[in-house]
Amino acid sequence: MIRIQNLTKYYGKRLAVDDISFNVEKGEIVAFLGPNAAGKTTTMRMITGYLMPTGGDVWIAGHNMASHSLEGRRLIGYMPEIVPLYTDMTTRSYLDFVARLRGLDKKRTKIRIDEVVEICHLEDYIDVILGKLSKGFRQRVGLAQAIIHDPGVLILDEPTIGIDPIQVAQTRGLIKELGKDRTILLSTHILPEVSMICERVIIIHEGRIVAGDRIENLTTILKGGNRIRLKVQGPAEKVTTRLARIDCIQAVAYEKPFHLVEFPADQEPQAEITQAMVQSSWTLLSMEPVKMSLEEIFLQLTAEEETGS
Amino acid sequence: MKNIGIISRKELKSYLSSPMAYIVTAIFLMLTGTFFATYLAGTNYSDTSIRGFLDAGQILILLFAAVLTMRLIAEERKLGTWELLLTVPVRDTEIILGKFLGSLAMLTGMLLLTLYYPILLMVFGDPDLGPVFTSYLGLFLLGCASLAIGLFASSLTSNQIVAAVVAGGILFALWFLGIAGNFAPGALGEVLTYLSLSRHFPDFVRGIVDTKAVVYYLSVTALFLYMAIRSTETDRWR
Ligand SMILES: Nc1ncnc2c1ncn2[C@@H]1O[C@H](COP(=O)(O)OP(=O)(O)OP(=O)(O)O)[C@@H](O)[C@H]1O
Numbered sequence: 284m285i286r287i288q289n290l291t292k293y294y295g296k297r298l299a300v301d302d303i304s305f306n307v308e309k310g311e312i313v314a315f316l317g318p319n320a321a322g323k324t325t326t327m328r329m330i331t332g333y334l335m336p337t338g339g340d341v342w343i344a345g346h347n348m349a350s351h352s353l354e355g356r357r358l359i360g361y362m363p364e365i366v367p368l369y370t371d372m373t374t375r376s377y378l379d380f381v382a383r384l385r386g387l388d389k390k391r392t393k394i395r396i397d398e399v400v401e402i403c404h405l406e407d408y409i410d411v412i413l414g415k416l417s418k419g420f421r422q423r424v425g426l427a428q429a430i431i432h433d434p435g436v437l438i439l440d441e442p443t444i445g446i447d448p449i450q451v452a453q454t455r456g457l458i459k460e461l462g463k464d465r466t467i468l469l470s471t472h473i474l475p476e477v478s479m480i481c482e483r484v485i486i487i488h489e490g491r492i493v494a495g496d497r498i499e500n501l502t503t504i505l506k507g508g509n510r511i512r513l514k515v516q517g518p519a520e521k522v523t524t525r526l527a528r529i530d531c532i533q534a535v536a537y538e539k540p541f542h543l544v545e546f547p548a549d550q551e552p553q554a555e556i557t558q559a560m561v562q563s564s565w566t567l568l569s570m571e572p573v574k575m576s577l578e579e580i581f582l583q584l585t586a587e588e589e590t591g592s
Numbered sequence: 593m594k595n596i597g598i599i600s601r602k603e604l605k606s607y608l609s610s611p612m613a614y615i616v617t618a619i620f621l622m623l624t625g626t627f628f629a630t631y632l633a634g635t636n637y638s639d640t641s642i643r644g645f646l647d648a649g650q651i652l653i654l655l656f657a658a659v660l661t662m663r664l665i666a667e668e669r670k671l672g673t674w675e676l677l678l679t680v681p682v683r684d685t686e687i688i689l690g691k692f693l694g695s696l697a698m699l700t701g702m703l704l705l706t707l708y709y710p711i712l713l714m715v716f717g718d719p720d721l722g723p724v725f726t727s728y729l730g731l732f733l734l735g736c737a738s739l740a741i742g743l744f745a746s747s748l749t750s751n752q753i754v755a756a757v758v759a760g761g762i763l764f765a766l767w768f769l770g771i772a773g774n775f776a777p778g779a780l781g782e783v784l785t786y787l788s789l790s791r792h793f794p795d796f797v798r799g800i801v802d803t804k805a806v807v808y809y810l811s812v813t814a815l816f817l818y819m820a821i822r823s824t825e826t827d828r829w830r
């Protein structure tokens with residue numbers, strides 16, 4: 284649905300997006316994850332046609348955004364990072380304006396305004412001047428205008444930023460709901476959000492994609508290694524040194540009450556660990572593989588990039 | 593075409609819902625009214641014409657246009673709504689024409705309000721209506737050109753004040769080109785004079801509709817609208 288090939292953007296001499304390529308398939312919810320200044324907004328602006336790339340191409344459902352921008356734009360709903368509100372309009376007149384520009388006729392506009400107002404819980408604010416809305420409600424109006432024409436593709440630039448925890452949960456639920464029959468690309472730097480709403484994550488750092496995969500697979504692929512969490516009845520320090528002596532184990536850490544051991548992906552140290560514990564007559568209470576949290580992946584990815592370059 | 597209408601209606605509504613347009617209109621009416629009346633008094637009410645109004649109006653309309661257009665694009669940039677306009681399926685040309693027509697509707701409304709000057713004359717005297725009609729045509733055309741210049745200036749910046757100053761600069765430079773033309777030698781002088789915004793207006797006041805003058809004002813309008821469209825396109829290539 285969204286196809287991006289060798290997309291590059293220079294702001295003057297400054298390289299903001301560096302030769303990135305990825306696809307988002309129909310019906311997928313994909314997170315675009317990266318620290319500040321990674322190039323998320325810039326990429327989204329190129330996808331939506333607001334910015335022309337310095338190099339590379341964007342296709343939306345087969346429409347090239349350079350040569351058939353209008354056709355592509357018709358299919359997209361876009362919530363920019365800075366919610367684009369006319370501060371002197373009411374919610375209703377604003378949604379009406381956007382709907383008409385999106386090509387909806389008068390009748391359909393009316394129906395859709397009622398629908399999105401209900402979806403985004405804006406009933407009480409329908410005749411309020413936008414300049415007087417709180418941050419959270421501005422975000423909601425931003426989302427409402429993005430879905431007013433019922434687009435097949437949604438591009439959401441940090442949709443949950445700056446809103447309170449209860450509203451965040453609501454918004455995430457809403458995005459998940461919308462994603463059932465739509466293609467969604469959303470950017471964020473909130474890690475838990477990614478595993479909550481997305482099926483796939485694309486991690487971008489300094490303008491380059493450093494990882495992109497289904498969330499389950501990402502852990503092993505990135506790491507090139509695995510971890511096991513042990514609970515051992517025995518003197519913690521001695522257990523640590525004993526574990527470290529096992530050949531294939533690369534690192535041991537003690538996080539009360541667990542020992543965490545790291546080893547290469549192609550090794551299986553479970554048997555050796557059990558043996559070692561038995562030999563020292565410590566009781567092995569539990570042993571289970573650990574999935575790296577996205578947070579760790581993220582930290583590691585960005586750290587590796589820095590030392591690598 | 594439909595999009596042009598949607599955008600111009602939105603602009604017009606936005607003018608009518610903010611105090612700015614009313615204040616500027618009030619000032620315009622006050623000043624032109626004063627000039628209208630003092631001119632009549634000056635001729636001892638023997639010359640029943642709207643000369644007084646026109647003398648002041650032609651300059652004031654430049655200011656009016658600069659103030660009316662300064663927010664058109666600059667404010668969209670500041671609010672971030674420019675990003676919305678440039679990502680909905682609407683052509684850059686439609687955005688610019690919509691905004692231009694919105695401001696033109698406002699200016700036309702203001703000009704219609706001044707019709708009470710000639711109406712007063714018709715009630716109390718017997719004015720020559722020919723020059724009145726042509727003068728209004730002249731004001732309208734001058735207004736079109738000024739609005740296009742103002743819109744172009746607004747497309748260059750995200751700061752309304754800067755937009756107004758740039759528009760004022762271009763407008764007055766073009767206005768006083770006529771004076772420069774008087775001093776420049778030969779052909780150069782003639783060209784400068786022809787390019788001046790002020791050169792063509794007196795014809796309309798005298799009741800003459802010169803094709804050259806009409807073409808001039810329409811060309812200036814088209815040129816600056818075109819430049820505003822190009823400036824919008826360049827925005828995407830930052
Ligand atoms: N209009 C611009 N002109 C010049 N440089 C820009 C412009 N917009 C962004 N940049 C630069 O491009 C880089 C990428 O910025 P971008 O806004 O895409 O990052 P981001 O991933 O969206 O960050 P954030 O999480 O803070 O929103 C940054 O270094 C930024 O300074």
Ligand SMILES: [Mg+2]
Pocket residue numbers: 323324325364440
């Ligand atoms: Mg951003």
